[in-house]
Amino acid sequence: MFIMAYSACPLFAAAEYDPIVNPLAVYSHELTTDNLAKLQKRYSVILSSGTIGTSFEGREIQAVKLGRGNHKILICGTLHAREHICTNYLMYFIEQYAEAFVSRDSIGCYDINQLLNEVSLYIVPMVNPDGVNIVQNGFEASANCDSLVKMRLKNYEEPAHRSWKANARGIDLNRNFDYGWDNCPNDSLPASSGFKGFSPLSEPESRALADFAKRIKPEAILAFHTQGEQFFFSTPDSCATSLAEKLVAATGFEPQPIDPPYGSFQDFVNYHFGVFYACVELCNYIGPRPYPECDFFKIWQPARYIIPIVASGIIQKGTSKKP
Ligand SMILES: [Zn+2]
Numbered sequence: 174m175f176i177m178a179y180s181a182c183p184l185f186a187a188a189e190y191d192p193i194v195n196p197l198a199v200y201s202h203e204l205t206t207d208n209l210a211k212l213q214k215r216y217s218v219i220l221s222s223g224t225i226g227t228s229f230e231g232r233e234i235q236a237v238k239l240g241r242g243n244h245k246i247l248i249c250g251t252l253h254a255r256e257h258i259c260t261n262y263l264m265y266f267i268e269q270y271a272e273a274f275v276s277r278d279s280i281g282c283y284d285i286n287q288l289l290n291e292v293s294l295y296i297v298p299m300v301n302p303d304g305v306n307i308v309q310n311g312f313e314a315s316a317n318c319d320s321l322v323k324m325r326l327k328n329y330e331e332p333a334h335r336s337w338k339a340n341a342r343g344i345d346l347n348r349n350f351d352y353g354w355d356n357c358p359n360d361s362l363p364a365s366s367g368f369k370g371f372s373p374l375s376e377p378e379s380r381a382l383a384d385f386a387k388r389i390k391p392e393a394i395l396a397f398h399t400q401g402e403q404f405f406f407s408t409p410d411s412c413a414t415s416l417a418e419k420l421v422a423a424t425g426f427e428p429q430p431i432d433p434p435y436g437s438f439q440d441f442v443n444y445h446f447g448v449f450y451a452c453v454e455l456c457n458y459i460g461p462r463p464y465p466e467c468d469f470f471k472i473w474q475p476a477r478y479i480i481p482i483v484a485s486g487i488i489q490k491g492t493s494k495k496p
Pocket of ligand 1: 253256398399
């Protein structure tokens with residue numbers, strides 16, 4: 174429902190809208206699902222949503238396609254359960270940009286109509302919904318509670334469920350991809366974080382993301398995490414290097430060297446696609462706990478142009494290739 178705001182003077186003030194996304198709320202899987210359905214209804218002209226798979230406990234892993242251009246970019250967040258503020262970031266982004274498209278507004282120096290006519294952003298706001306459920310509602314809220322309470326706790330504080338990073342089977346999704354997996358140190362058993370699984374792509378959540386990426390064949394990929402205001406880049410060509418430099422300049426985040434392959438999503442991307450990749454660590458280091466939603470705008474502010482910077486870079490690269 175749109176709310177029109179009128180000023181006391183005869184001239185209309187700018188139209189305002191009634192936001193669906195509240196970035197200061199705790200984004201559970203249920204709230205994310207609810208908001209995505211509402212966003213799809215309101216912004217169907219530029220946004221469609223669907224699912225890319227189902228989690229171990231049967232939750233749908235949703236994805237949104239925002240934009241209608243030929244250039245495809247894949248964006249995902251919350252592979253790690255306690256990092257669910259990344260879902261807030263992506264949900265807020267989706268609404269801001271969909272609204273700017275229908276209102277023909279610019280955001281910063283970006284003409285959003287032009288941008289979303291040239292790119293399609295495939296966004297997965299919550300890759301690990303079962304893990305998020307554990308962090309937000311406790312072990313007893315998980316269908317796998319009996320196994321979870323016996324698993325090893327690593328880098329945690331009490332109450333321990335608030336520090337959970339893995340999925341509901343104690344597997345760290347960002348160690349479960351199929352390139353470099355053999356090299357990842359083997360913690361032999363499921364745990365709150367860091368366990369790579371008994372075989373690569375053993376988890377429905379990592380498989381769903383891998384299959385989705387292979388289906389859409391993106392030209393650039395972004396994955397949002399939380400700790401440290403840093404980037405881990407893959408820059409296979411000069412366009413990617415220049416994009417990385419722009420992101421560092423815009424955010425002030427530190428680029429970090431990447432580790433040898435260990436089964437991460439970044440390793441999967443490098444091996445199968447060889448495109449620009451950025452792992453974005455959105456927040457300052459706060460320890461093994463979720464980032465407080467009340468401080469959302471502290472992370473939004475420096476990071477708000479990350480996606481349009483990458484989108485415009487990919488558009489420019491496409492343009493410069495044409496004869
Ligand atoms: Zn993470």
